[in-house]
Amino acid sequence: MNNNPALKKKNRFLVYLRQTWPLYLMMVPGLAYLFINNYLPMFGLQFAFKKINYTTGVWKSPWVGLSNFTYLFKTADVYEAFRNTILYNLVFLVLGHALALFVAILLEQCMGRTFKLYQTLILLPFLLSASVIAYLAFAFLSSDNGFLNNTILKMFGKDPITWYSKPKYWPYILTFIHIWKSIGYSSILYYATLIGIDKSYYEAAVLDGASVPQQIRHITLPLLKTTIITLVIMQIGRMFYSDFGLFYQVPMNNGMLYSTTNTIDTYVYRGLMEINDVGRSSAAGFLQSVLGFILVLTTNLIVRKVDRDSALF
Amino acid sequence: MKKIVAMMLAAVMVLMLFAGCGAVPATNDGGNKPAEADAEKEDAGDEAEAESSDLPKVTVEVICGSVPSETESIQAAISEITKEYGFVVELLPIEIGNAATQLNLLLSGGDDTLDIYTTIGVTYNTVVNNGQALELTDLLKDYEAEMKTALTESVYNSGYLSGKLYGVGRLLDQASTPCYSIRADIAEQYGYKNGDKIDLDILTELFAKIRADYPDIPLIGPNNGQPNIGDSRVDALNNKLGVLGNYGQDETVIDYYSSDYFKELCGYFEKWRDAGYYMSDILNVADTPSDYIAAGKCFGCFASHFSAEMNGIWSTSNFGCDVASLQIYEDATAVSPGAYFCINPACKNPDKAATMLYLMATNADIVNLMINGIEGQDYIVLDDGSATFVEGKDTASTGWALGFSWANLNSSISIPFNYPADYYKQMLDANASAKQSKAFGCQFDLTSVADEVSACTNVVNKYFNALEGGAVEDYTATLDAFIEELKASGIDKIVECKQQQLDAFLGK
Amino acid sequence: MITSKKIYKIIPHVVLGIMSLFAILPIILLFMASVTDETTLMMNGYSFFPKKFSSASYEYIFKAGRTIIRAYGISVIITAIGTVLNILMTIFLAYPLSRPNLKGRNVIAFIVFFTMLFNGGLVPTYIVYSQIFHIRDTIFAMLIPSYLMSAFNVILMRNFFSSSIPGEILEAGKVDGANELQTLFRIVLPLAKPIIGTIALMSGLAYWNDWTNGLYYIVRRTDYYNIQNVLTNMLNNIQFLKTSSQMQGINVDLGTIPSVGIRMAIAVMAIVPVLIVYPFIQKFFVKGIVIGGVKG
Structure with missing residues (x-):
């Protein structure tokens, strides 16, 4: 009776399902939400290739090929914007993760009341909106009332600097603000993984006479590897996006700083202010996503080759 | 675990409660429940609507600046009038x-x-x-x-x-005339009053006189986040990318930024910059005239209104101090509705x-x-x-x-x-x-030159405020770079496109 | 030997102390600016020791009275409900994905991850929610769009499950005859407290800081606005009134409305509740560590 191989296979599958159906059922709400919140709206991806007319409707609007994309390839300013976006993201990626990891390890070293205090304090900047951060930055950088000019530079007997007209300082300023704002939040991610590590590893290491740096290098980092790789790959997908508030509001949209503050998002925003074209703005988003997607697939492929278990998918 | 389930249940119940009381008014008043509506006023609105509920809406x-509380009684009063036209x-x-x-x-x-x-x-x-x-x-x-x-x-x-x-x-108002608004007491000291007509040379002289007496106080503050020194001699044709000169009386579209109008203005900007009349960080402060003029941080700013006199009256009633507005150009250009x-x-x-x-x-x-x-x-x-x-x-x-x-x-x-x-x-x-x-x-329909418009808008953003705000070091070089980048971004195509549409409009 | 050990004990405190200082000083400055007299702020700039104090900014905000209190209420309720739902959905999706033998898990993981890269944009999302699900002007508009579950959190939690929960524990559960749900709730979740705490925090902050759902999906029922909506609207409108000086017919004495100070006061008002609640979340956090540490 059970000689038919197809039937056998089917039976095995049924047995498998009988054991695992609760697991599949569990995933339904989450997947349903992703379907509604993320996949249904993806019909909007066609906006990038259409001249939208809301009266005739999105579906019937005429296709225009790639003409919504052309403005992203025309001038020297766009290349500058692309360059800035990628460079800032690379710096944020490397520096951000290294510091977040460092802070998480430090936090783990001092448990108890002080831990609570530190963690609360360094998380606070994350709660500020970009416009408030812009005001605070101005409080420090303003040329006549700013703290840097008035207090710190004066202390060292240096001449005041007109920060808002010197693009060369802004890569440092923006990186500092980005890290200042995000470090509390991103370190929590690593911290959660760190405290999940089995303490007996450390106990054994201490018995073997390992110093703290040795413990970190030989126990902590290898155990954090998967988390680090996951977080990095996820961020690589956003490589062509930028934090609009940071790059638009903090430099006060000052034209003289564009050479180091213009990113793809700010360029598109300024460029479309006049024409307000949904097709063109969708095209920019589409391009950013596709480029990010390619980077992620490549990175994931490399990771898979080197270490199968750490790959994201 | 039990705790989580209990929390969940409580949460869902609260949510239902909210949704529940939300649904009741939403169905019978058809919307508009302002943040602080008085119960009585709401009733009035409901009655009026009940009577005429069969009419189309x-x-x-x-x-508005913030959601008003009387929306219902106002719309009921308006509906009273519109009922005879068959709708509410x-x-x-x-x-x-x-x-x-x-x-x-x-x-x-x-x-x-x-x-x-x-x-x-x-x-x-x-x-x-x-x-x-x-x-x-x-x-x-x-x-x-x-x-x-x-x-x-x-x-x-x-x-x-x-x-x-x-x-x-x-x-x-179809025409707006640029003016310089200054604290009325200072204006009076130098013999000017609200609504007086001046020109940029006279203004520059006035600046110099004030500066001699008040060496520490800047004269040009930001308005709307930028210097906002308008130019009523041209019709900006919506976006200043291609304009009509001579108070809109020319029929040839020109590039404003490479025109003599803008070159002349830049000359003044440079003079004012050299003399230090601009408020420091003028491009970066979010302060508004109503803040700094009354506080005495800066004496004045540029503004535009259909009449300078009216601008002075408006500013006086809003800034918390008396303001005199001096009109800069003889005429103004009436342009299409905003x-x-x-x-x-x-x-x-x-x-x-x-x-x-x-x-x-x-x-x-x-x-x-x-x-x-x-x-x-x-x-x-x-x-x-x-x-x-x-x-x-x-x-x-x-x-x-x-x-x-x-x-x-x-x-x-x-x-x-x-x-x-x-x-x-x-x-x-x-x-x-x-x-x-x-x-x-x-x-003007600029869809055919949309790429050029987006590129040029970026270039203008990069240079215009900096020039106007006295923030560039070398005016000649910056203006040249500005014009050159506009050319590279296709300003001529935009000008040409506008010209064609204008010709068609004028029936040429 | 002892000295170097001591150094490693001190270093974290020194570094974190400095970082905390960097974080807190601007915030103190922010608070001082919010209670500084507007004219003083204008003339002297920001200062830790302002010459003249004023409560005008807070008075202006509290003129809105009941609206503010209701908006705080909405914020608290939505944040609480949203966070709980978010955690549950995240767990239910992440746990199966962490099981190494589950068929199709890579495909599903990819489906989840894909949503982080591509999105349809604002207008299509709005069309889906307003024309298919009709949640506009209901309380669900504040809860459902965007923040109910995030792919990022799912992947993070999946990662935690598969790296920090040993497979043997799950096997042991099976031998005891526990079903999948029992295994999840009795064995896995107690070990996962740190990551649950993290995701609670992230989701809670996302809900608390959100003003976009109110802006996009609330048109008529402005009584559903949360505190961020009320505060950002207040700010936008003041900003608009103050900057459009050529606009006629605005009947407000602009001179009496604080502008910079109010911005700071609004930021303070949005931070304070988080400052009050955060230590409680941390308690949960630290408790999780102890349990997780011992059992692991």
């Missing part, structure tokens, strides 16, 4: 800061939440291009003559795009909405209700014919004090609120005496 966008009105207040985002969403097709809207936060050309405005040519046929009388023919006709009408132009009133293509009763548009242009009672509210309750009329707050009330305690008369189709038939009684007469006179641009009523 037209929803009108109302721009619902007002949908939208906060000015949210207008752009919310309009873009509400007009995304198939949604008839809003029937009549204003192109404030969105642009007329774009909504027409996107198919977000219904064609009105035939719908308004019967009302055309009366509306032309009320709004003037040129304003009404400016709504035509390639022979079809999609929106009704707003009647407001906003249009359109009907959502998803509107269920377009003919009723068209009637409402007609009433908004011609019916003084409705316009007064929309702008000033109900007499005796929201405002009182003074002997001279102007309106003001009811005794002892102010903006916060009045239920309908929108303060956005300019966001109405025809404010000129309303009672001026806290303004001279002849305010609207002056405005209409200013419109009549300004030089009407040759391009008045020409709607």
Whole structure:
């Protein structure tokens, strides 16, 4: 009776399902939400290739090929914007993760009341909106009332600097603000993984006479590897996006700083202010996503080759 | 675990409760439950609507600064008037800061939440291009003559795009004249008073005199986040990318930034920069004139208004100190209206909405209700014919004090609120005496040069404010670089495109 | 030997102390600016020791009275409900994905991850929610769009499950005859407290800081606005009134409205509740560590 191989296979599958159906059922709400919140709206991806007319409707609007994309390839300013976006993201990626990891390890070293205090304090900047951060930055950088000019530079007997007209300082300023704002939040991610590590590893290491740096290098980092790789790959997908508030509001949209503050998002925003074209703005988003997607697939492929278990998918 | 389940249950119950009490008023008042509505006023609104619930409803966008509490009684009063035309009105207040985002969403097709809207936060050309405005040519046929009388023919006709009408132009100040606003006491000290006419040379001399006496106080502060030194000698044709010179009397479109107009201005900017008249960080502070002029941080700023005198009166009543505005140019250029009133293509009763548009242009009672509210309750009329707050009330305690008369189709038939009684007469006179641009009523469609517009807009953003704000080191070199980058970004194509459309408009 | 050990004990405190200082000083400055007299702020700039104090900014905000209190209420309720739902959905999706033998898990993981890269944009999302699900102007508009579950959190939690929960524990559960749900709730979740705490924090902050759902999906029922909506609207409108000086017919005495100070006061008002609640979340956090540490 059970000689038919197809039937056998089917039976095995049924047995498998009988054991695992609760697991599949569990995933339904989450997947349903992703379907509604993320996949249904993806019909909007066609906006990038259409001249939208809301009266005739999105579906019937005429296709225009790639003409919504052309403005992203025309001038020297766009290349500058692309360059800035990628460079800032690379710096944020490397520096951000290294510091977040460092802070998480430090936090783990001092448990108890002080831990609570530190963690609360360094998380606070994350709660500020970009416009408030812009005001605070101005409080420090303003040329006549700013703290840097008035207090710190004066202390060292240096001449005041007109920060808002010197693009060369802004890569440092923006990186500092980005890290200042995000470090509390991103370190929590690593911290959660760190405290999940089995303490007996450390106990054994201490018995073997390992110093703290040795413990970190030989126990902590290898155990954090998967988390680090996951977080990095996820961020690589956003490589062509930028934090609009940071790059638009903090430099006060000052034209003289564009050479180091213009990113793809700010360029598109300024460029479309006049024409307000949904097709063109969708095209920019589409391009950013596709480029990010390619980077992620490549990175994931490399990771898979080197270490199968750490790959994201 | 039990804790989590209990929390969940509690949470869901609270949510149900919320949804539950939310559903009740939402179904019977059809919307508009303002943040702090009084129960009694709500009742009044409900009754009025119950009577006329079988009539079709037209929803009108109302721009406001914060959601007013009397929406229901105002819309009931307006509906009383519109009932004889066979429909009732619902007002949908939208906060000015949210207008752009919310309009873009509400007009995304198939949604008839809003029937009549204003192109404030969105642009007329774009909504027409996107198919977000219904064609009105035939719908308004019967009302055309009366509306032309009320709004003037040129304003009404400016709504035509390639022979079809999609929106009704707003009647407001058409010409704005740049002026320099300065604390009145300082102006007086040097022999000037509100409304005086000067020119940029005289102004530069005045600056020098003031500077000699008050060496520490800057003279040019930001307005609207930038120096905002206007130029009324040209018709900007919406975006200053390609303009008409000579107060809009030329018929040749030119590039403004490489023109002599701008070169001359840059000369002054450089002089002012050298002499240190600009407030420091003028491009980066968010301070507004009402903040720093009264505080004494800076003496003045540039502004634009249909008349310098009126700008002084306005500023005086808003800045907390007396302000004198000095007019810079002899004339002003009258340009196409800044906003249009359109009907959502998803509107269920377009003919009723068209009637409402007609009433908004011609019916003084409705316009007064929309702008000033109900007499005796929201405002009182003074002997001279102007309106003001009811005794002892102010903006916060009045239920309908929108303060956005300019966001109405025809404010000129309303009672001026806290303004001279002849305010609207002056405005209409200013419109009549300004030089009407040759391009008045020409709607430019820049879709074919959209790439160039986006590139040039970026270039202008990069250089213009810096030049105007006295923030560049080498004026000649920067201006040259500016012009060159504009050329590389295709400014000539935009100029050419505008020229073609203007020629067609002028019937060449 | 002892000295170097001590150094490693001190270093974290020194570094974190400095970082905390960097974080807190601007915030103190922010608070001082919010209670500084507007004219003083204008003339002297920001200062830790302002010459003249004023409560005008807070008075202006509290003029809105009941609206503010209701908005705080909405914020608290939505944040609480949203966070709980978010955690549950995240767990239910992440746990199966962490099981190494589950068929199709890579495909599903990819489906989840894909949503982080591509999105349809604002207008299509709005069309889906307003025209298919009709949640506009209901309380669900504040809860459901965007923040109910995030792919990022799912992947993070999956990662935690598969790296920090040993497979043997799950096997042991099976031998005891526990079903999948029992295994999840009795064995896995107690070990996962740190990551649950993290995701609670992230989701809670996302809900608390959100003003976009109110802006996009609330048109008529402005009584559903949360505190961020009320505060950002207030700010936008003041900003608009103050900057458009050529606009006629605005009947407000602009001179009496604080502008910079109010911005700071609004930021303070949005931070304070988080400052009050955060230590409680941390308690949960630290408790999780102890249990997780011992059992692991």
